[in-house]
Amino acid sequence: MKKTIITIIFILITITGCATNDTDTHEFEIVVSTTMLGDLVKQIGQDHVHVTMLFGPGIDPHLAQPTGGDTRIIQNAKLVVFSGLNLETHFSQILNAYEDKTIQVGDMLDKGRLLFIDENEIDPHFWFSVPLWQEAARIVGDALKEADPSHATVYESNTVSYIETLNELNQWIETKVSELENHQKILVTAHDAFGYFASTYGFEVFAIAGLSTEGEVTTQNINLVADVIIENHVKSIFIESTVPQTTIDSVVAEVERRGSSVKVGNELYSDSLGSEIDSEYTNAIKHNVNSIVEGLK
Secondary structure, eight states: OHHHHHHHHHHHHHHHHHHHHHHHTOOEEEEESSHHHHHHHHHHHGGGEEEEESSOTTOOTTTOOOOHHHHHHHHHOSEEEEOOTTTTGGGHHHHHHTGGGEEEGGGGSOGGGSOEEETTEEOOOGGGSHHHHHHHHHHHHHHHHHHOGGGHHHHHHHHHHHHHHHHHHHHHHHHHHTTSOGGGOEEEEEESOOHHHHHHHTOEEEEEEOSSTTSOOOHHHHHHHHHHHHHTTOOEEBOBTTSOTHHHHHHHHHHHHTTOOOEEOOOBOOSSOOSGGGGSHHHHHHHHHHHHHHHHO
16 A cells, blocks of 8 residues: 555646646747748747647638637737738737737838828838848847746847848849849739839839739739739749739730730749748748749740
8 A cells, every 4th residue: 555655746746747847838829920920930949939820821811810829819819910001901809809919010220211102002022122021020039038038048149140131132132133124123913912022122013903812803903013014024923822823814914815825934032932942931032033044044
C-alpha cells in the first residue's frame, strides 16, 4: 500500500512538472487577417508565436465575411493584426469589439506615404511597396514587444534583421525592373492592387476593376484598357491569384476584335501570397517582379 501511494505521488509530481513546462514554453497566440501579415508576424515572432490566419492563400480579403468561428478565434487571441485601410471591410464590427488588443497596420503608417484616391479613400494595398512593408515590419515588431515583453529583445532583433532582408529585396527589385525601357513599364492587371508597386518602381498601372474586387466591371472599363494596350503595344496583361480570369479574358477578346493581340502573363499574387515557397512575402514578390519583367519585355 505504501509503495502504491509513493508511486501515485511520483506520477502526480511528474504530470505537474510537465504541465508547468508546457505553460512556460507556450507560444503567444496571434490572429492575423491576410497571408502577408501572417508571414510578417512569423518572420518577427519566429518560435515564440503561434499565428492563425483567417484568410488563407487565394482568399480575397475584400470579399471575406466573418463567421462565428472567426469571432471565437479573435476572442481567444492575445494580439490581433489586420491590414486596415478598409481592406477587410466586413470585419469592422468585430475589430471594434476587440480594439484593445487589435492593430490595423495600414492605419498606423505615415499618411504622407499612402496613395489617396480621394479625400475619403486610401489605396489599401501598401504591401506592394517594399519600403512601406519595412515600416509595417517596425509597427508589428513594436506591437509584439508591447504585447509580449518577456521576448521583447528577440522581437527587436528579428525586426531589425527582417528590415535588412527587405532592404535587399528592394534593391533587387530596382535592379530587375531596370531591365525594362520606360515605355515598357505599363502594367495592366485585373483590379487596381498595384498602385504602390507602380509608384515605388516607376510603372504606370491600368486596372480593369477598381481598388476592391467587389466593384463592377463595365464595358467602358474594358474598352479603355483595350485602348491602352493597343496604343502602347503592351505585350502582356496579368491575372491575379484572388481574382477570376473572366475580366482579363474580356479584355483579350476586345483587343483581338480590333485586330491586335496581347498575351496573358503569369498569375500575380495580389491580395494573397501563394503556397509552399511563395507563402513567404519575399519569394512571392520576386515571383511577381520576375513575371512582370519577363512578360513586358
